[in-house]
Amino acid sequence: MSAPLISVRHLVKLYQMGDAEVHAIDDVSLDIEAGEYVAVTGASGSGKSTFMNLLGALDVPTSGTLMIDGRNLGEMSSDELARFRNRTIGFVFQQFNLLRRTSALDNVCLPLLYSHVSHAERIERARHCLERVHLSSRAHHFPSQLSGGQQQRVAIARALVSNPKILLADEPTGALDSHTSEEIMAVFEELNAAGITLIIVTHEPDIAARARRRLVFRDGKLIHDETARP
Amino acid sequence: MTIIAAIRVALAALRLNAMRSFLAMLGVIIGVGSVIIMVSIGEGAGRAVEDQIRSLGTNVLVIRPGAFDSGGRRMGAGSAPPFSEADVAAIRAVPGVAAVSGVVTSTYPVVFGATNWTTQIHGVHEDFLTVRDWALASGRIFTPAEQRRAAKVAILGATVAEKLFGAADPVGAEVRIKNVPFTVIGVLDRKGQTGFGLDQDDAALIPVSTMRRRLAGGGRTIPDRIQTIMVKLDDGANSPAVQAQIDQLLREGRRLQPDGETNFMVRDMTEMIRTRAATQSTLSLLLGATAVISLIVGGIGIMNIMLVSVTERTREIGLRMAVGARRWDILVQFLIEAVTLCLTGGLVGVMLGLIVTVALAQLGAWPVAINPMTILIALLSSAVSGIIFGLYPARRASQMNPIDALRYE
Numbered sequence: 001m002s003a004p005l006i007s008v009r010h011l012v013k014l015y016q017m018g019d020a021e022v023h024a025i026d027d028v029s030l031d032i033e034a035g036e037y038v039a040v041t042g043a044s045g046s047g048k049s050t051f052m053n054l055l056g057a058l059d060v061p062t063s064g065t066l067m068i069d070g071r072n073l074g075e076m077s078s079d080e081l082a083r084f085r086n087r088t089i090g091f092v093f094q095q096f097n098l099l100r101r102t103s104a105l106d107n108v109c110l111p112l113l114y115s116h117v118s119h120a121e122r123i124e125r126a127r128h129c130l131e132r133v134h135l136s137s138r139a140h141h142f143p144s145q146l147s148g149g150q151q152q153r154v155a156i157a158r159a160l161v162s163n164p165k166i167l168l169a170d171e172p173t174g175a176l177d178s179h180t181s182e183e184i185m186a187v188f189e190e191l192n193a194a195g196i197t198l199i200i201v202t203h204e205p206d207i208a209a210r211a212r213r214r215l216v217f218r219d220g221k222l223i224h225d226e227t228a229r230p
Numbered sequence: 231m232t233i234i235a236a237i238r239v240a241l242a243a244l245r246l247n248a249m250r251s252f253l254a255m256l257g258v259i260i261g262v263g264s265v266i267i268m269v270s271i272g273e274g275a276g277r278a279v280e281d282q283i284r285s286l287g288t289n290v291l292v293i294r295p296g297a298f299d300s301g302g303r304r305m306g307a308g309s310a311p312p313f314s315e316a317d318v319a320a321i322r323a324v325p326g327v328a329a330v331s332g333v334v335t336s337t338y339p340v341v342f343g344a345t346n347w348t349t350q351i352h353g354v355h356e357d358f359l360t361v362r363d364w365a366l367a368s369g370r371i372f373t374p375a376e377q378r379r380a381a382k383v384a385i386l387g388a389t390v391a392e393k394l395f396g397a398a399d400p401v402g403a404e405v406r407i408k409n410v411p412f413t414v415i416g417v418l419d420r421k422g423q424t425g426f427g428l429d430q431d432d433a434a435l436i437p438v439s440t441m442r443r444r445l446a447g448g449g450r451t452i453p454d455r456i457q458t459i460m461v462k463l464d465d466g467a468n469s470p471a472v473q474a475q476i477d478q479l480l481r482e483g484r485r486l487q488p489d490g491e492t493n494f495m496v497r498d499m500t501e502m503i504r505t506r507a508a509t510q511s512t513l514s515l516l517l518g519a520t521a522v523i524s525l526i527v528g529g530i531g532i533m534n535i536m537l538v539s540v541t542e543r544t545r546e547i548g549l550r551m552a553v554g555a556r557r558w559d560i561l562v563q564f565l566i567e568a569v570t571l572c573l574t575g576g577l578v579g580v581m582l583g584l585i586v587t588v589a590l591a592q593l594g595a596w597p598v599a600i601n602p603m604t605i606l607i608a609l610l611s612s613a614v615s616g617i618i619f620g621l622y623p624a625r626r627a628s629q630m631n632p633i634d635a636l637r638y639e
Contacts, residue, residue, distance in 0.1 A: 058552060058632045079556045086554020093636065097549045101246055111553040113235050158553070 266583025353441020369416025548635025568620020
């Protein structure tokens with residue numbers, strides 16, 4: 001069996017809060033295979049966001065190893081981490097984080113600005129990604145002209161544009177109503193079905209229930225790792 | 231991220247806050263604009279003075295009689311005995327001397343028909359125009375033959391010609407100077423005012439022999455007296471050496487001690503030019519200092535607005551980092567934004583400065599000179615101030631922690 005896409009061993013992340021050390025992540029070990037659909041849940045302050053940031057190469061572990069796609073994130077420089085985020089990870093945020101007064105298409109192009117892709121290819125790939133989230137007709141709209149669900153789909157297209165192996169979504173439906181949430185989750189699941197590894201951080205039980213595998217964090221520890229039978 | 235893409239992003243960001251960007255640029259605009267205006271006026275004034283000095287003739291020595299010392303009673307400048315034709319001839323033979331003219335000046339009324347105009351009449355040698363770098367607008371200079379026989383011919387200055395003849399050509403007409411009839415044989419080019427506001431064109435030239443014989447009447451002691459001798463040196467002639475030779479010649483002619491006090495003065499026009507050059511460099515230094523101060527003031531404005539912009543766009547910075555921007559990319563992006571601000575301000579400032587300069591030149595008839603080098607330096611230094619004052623905000627942006635930046639409210 002080949003090595004898992006994500007391999008976490010004795011991962012620890014400490015934060016210094018005044019005099020006290022806080023274990024945001026406390027000795028977590030797990031593997032995630034390519035193509036999995038994982039929900040990360042837990043109360044606020046449980047460490048799930050920190051775990052997400054570590055997986056997303058936005059933060060570096062205090063100790064333990066974090067291997068993603070065969071690379072040890074703990075040994076990478078800031079520039080290497082940036083490159084890694086650019087190529088391997090696609091982020092989707094609760095607040096969409098689209099650039100205002102920038103067209104949907106240009107928002108989707110953004111990651112490609114940092115990866116030496118020609119202008120023509122950027123446009124081509126961005127259009128293709130907008131198609132995948134069923135938003136081709138809104139390519140030239142500004143975020144302010146789009147609904148919340150449409151904005152989140154633009155954000156998903158942006159996460160897809162550099163062909164990442166992993167899609168990391170942090171409360172992607174937190175700012176949306178239930179109907180739109182359903183729409184967005186459908187898009188995610190479509191992408192997962194097409195092969196991308198999907199990791200969603202959420203505190204909503206019905207969103208978490210859709211995932212095949214659920215990780216539950218409490219006080220920085222992984223207390224529950226459950227894979228639903230197909 | 232390529233530079234082009236970064237510039238595009240910078241322009242978009244500046245357009246997003248057009249009013250704020252404009253206000254931030256205002257310091258640079260006013261600074262660069264005022265520098266352009268000041269330098270243009272300063273250089274224009276400098277060039278005007280230079281032209282005036284040049285209008286006296288470059289590389290020219292002016293020799294005048296000095297003080298007459300009669301047993302300790304000093305009579306003041308010009309009281310010493312005048313020069314003679316022999317002095318002029320002797321100076322003409324000195325190596326390095328291109329042309330020499332004696333000058334005898336008096337003020338007489340010039341009459342043409344019913345009009346008259348009192349002006350300075352210079353009795354001069356034929357070389358006078360060469361010495362003074364003065365051209366004829368029409369007609370000719372008098373010939374050596376006319377000089378010898380003290381012919382009654384005159385060349386009018388532009389002002390005199392205008393006062394007496396209006397627009398008509400005076401060449402060939404007859405005028406009366408001190409009631410002596412003269413034929414006008416030429417009109418001088420307009421030369422303008424001297425540095426002291428004297429109208430150089432308010433004059434007429436006649437042969438110095440005619441001056442002595444028919445108007446002034448020769449001096450009693452020296453019948454061929456000369457008041458002033460003007461000497462033009464060869465280009466590249468060693469002025470101090472020539473001056474020393476002339477000094478020695480005149481001492482011999484006047485039976486003065488080789489090292490004693492003289493009773494004549496030799497003035498060098500290049501001294502004036504040198505003085506002016508020194509003044510100009512002081513002025514340039516002052517203007518430079520003003521420019522630096524205004525760029526610092528402008529740059530602080532830019533830095534301020536860039537810091538605001540960085541804070542406002544914290545989430546954007548976090549996002550860019552999350553999707554793969556390196557710290558360097560963020561640094562460059564904000565630096566380019568600052569430079570774009572400064573350079574745009576510089577461009578607007580240059581245009582504003584040019585408009586005001588041209589307006590001043592047109593309205594006030596001020597002498598201005600626009601130097602392309604000044605414009606280039608102004609633009610370059612506004613770009614440099616963009617880099618210097620953009621560096622701190624850009625660094626601050628690039629050093630942000632992506633997680634905190636993404637969560638920034």
